Amino acid sequence: MGVLDRTTWFARGDTETHPYRCMSCGADLSVQYHSCPECGSYDIRATKWIDE
Structure with a gap:
């Protein structure tokens, strides 16, 4: 695992689970x-594309 891979892995946090x-x-x-x-909404998005 390279340095950039580790940085990406730590930055991702809980998005893998x-x-x-x-x-x-x-x-x-x-x-x-x-x-x-939970609520029936149709607005489901990938967490990697959400700006938090």
Whole structure:
């Protein structure tokens, strides 16, 4: 594992176990659902693309 790989790994944090998030209720999801199992919203996004 190179230096840049380690940096990316640390920066990712919990996105490997919960790579998706509902934008309506904020639920972290381990798989990409068509609708959120918590609130029913259709706005599920990959956490790596969300600006926090």
